[in-house]
Amino acid sequence: MDPLVLTQAINVVYGVSTLAAVTLGLAVIFGLLGVLNIAHGEFVMIGAYAAFVAQWAGWPFLAAVPVTLLVCGLLGYVVERILIRPLYRRPFDTLVATWGLSLLLREAAKAIFGRGYHSLTIPVPGTLHFLGTEYPTYRLILIAISLTVVTGLVVWYSRSRTGTWIRAMIGNPELAQAQGISVRKLASATFVTGTCLAGLAGIMVAPLVPIEPYMGLDYVLRAFFVLVVGGLGSVLGLFSGAAVIGGVNSVISAVANATYGYFTMLVLAILVMWLRPRGIVAQR
């Protein structure tokens, strides 16, 4: 295969898989709990800053993982307890509340780290000879990790007992409670899982982008596009959404240019919402 075509093909795979990874946290929070978490991007930002702090302190890159899990986990727990719990099943209210939270987190990042850009040394530099073309090693690793994490979570959700409980809670919270499932604890744990996944995605993208207080805005919009286009509450929805949003953007950007790529993505999003308002993979 022509190396140019092949590289562009890997770009598409990269675009789709990293988009799925960045969306995963929101897929859990919005898709399962129905909470419109506008602060999703800011949790991604926290992960990126954790990676920056780890480098600044001279720790290895992976030290950012426990730091992120700690910060995003604690924050997710507190936010769910104070902000989200009184607002379950009131989607618009959660939207406004988490919008406020996103502003707060962004301002906090500004206060702590300043408004300027930070950059991270790529932990695995260089390119790898791959199927007859050169591709950045770190990006190849990201593709592998993204696919593993997303698939892993999916398998766990469909096979494990906790997954069954969550499905029961979503289907009928009262009945689930009556069955002895602690809905409150389960919802809290689900929310924390979502914020932690967002933070982990932040660590993954951190070496590739400028780390700054506004970086979350780039991710939250795309993540919502993915879920709305793909359909909520299913893995197939997540992947089809990521494939449409990320894939179409990458393919058109590769054969034409980025303006057409972005344009086509927006047109497709509008078309899907118009013709299939429940998403490509509609539930029930």
Add this chain to the structure above:
Amino acid sequence: MTKRSQGFTRRRFLGSGAALGAGAGIGIGSFPMRLAVAAQPFKIGLFIALSGPASLFGPTQRACAELAAEEINQKGGILGRPIKLYPTDAGGAPAETTKSAVRLMLEDDVDLFIGSHDSATREALVATIKGKVPYIYTPVYEGGECAFNVYVIADTPPQQIHPSVAWMMKDHGAKSFYFIGDDYVWPRKSNEYARQVIAENGGKVVNEEYVPFGAPNKFEEVVTRIKAVKPDAVLITLVGADNVNFNRTFAGFGLDKDIARLSLLLEENTLHGIGADSSRNLYSCMSYFANAPGKANQEFKAAYFKKYGAKAPQLSIIGVDCYDGVSCAKALVEKAGGTNARRCMAASQGLVFESASGPWKMYNQHVDKTMYLALCKGTEFDIIKTFPDIKHGQTCRA
């Protein structure tokens, strides 16, 4: 003088302009008039990025303008009036900024505007202010602004692009160029100019490509295309986070070894974002770098760090331009003896003022400058070539 509380009409404006003009002509020399005027501050509307993606520059813009105002006020202000700055957000949509401009003119009665923002906002502001109040535009731009009562101290394409691209072609041996930019007026006009320079020197442009301005762009596809074409150099007119993302992706794909990059808006903050591992073979050409040589910059930096300490906002051309803007305002208004539009236009021809880079002379509403070509070394700029006294190349008739 009664406080203007109603609409700001043309008649009213002409009246006050005439009064000021008369005051300048008759009263300035006499003691009582000077006392009466001294109580009134000289109000400057300062358009800087306080919100939005460009708000990265806001703290420096404000700090530099305040430093200039403080220095001037210690020496008696402008025409004996102390400067009062009205920092106003120009980081949002142009329409929002024009609303603020109208408010500043009608309610606050500002005497002059200084703007450090993108060209889309400048065009909207020029159409709103309509030359009623002098307006000094300060950052890097595409050239061609000749509107009445507008004064531009920004770097123009003949200053930025001509020396740097010609150098890359002659001394660096670059023959083929790839253009990548954000899709708005500054990149498109700059590339138009760069195309001429490249053609004059016998080179060619292999592709010209734009990404949507303000969208969350990714650059894997663009970089792959560049890799396939293998140009000698890439001319970058991306700004802010797009500039960082592109350059990090470019280096990530390993293209930085063989292909030179010249970025037209690459200052200290952006270079920090690009980082040491992605800045090899990357050039920038501008009239100001924080480590630029010269006595004027040394003195400016000494005053800046004395006022703000070690934690002062990062110095860069976007920010220091506001210092130069306030300095230009003082020289212009004092030479014109007030803010009368026609007198200011006349005074601007041959106006000399002190910038952070030394004395600048204005003619045709623009200034000639010394330009620096810098090669990135890690996250520092290494100035490898100085182009003294480069003409602005604008043909406005004052």
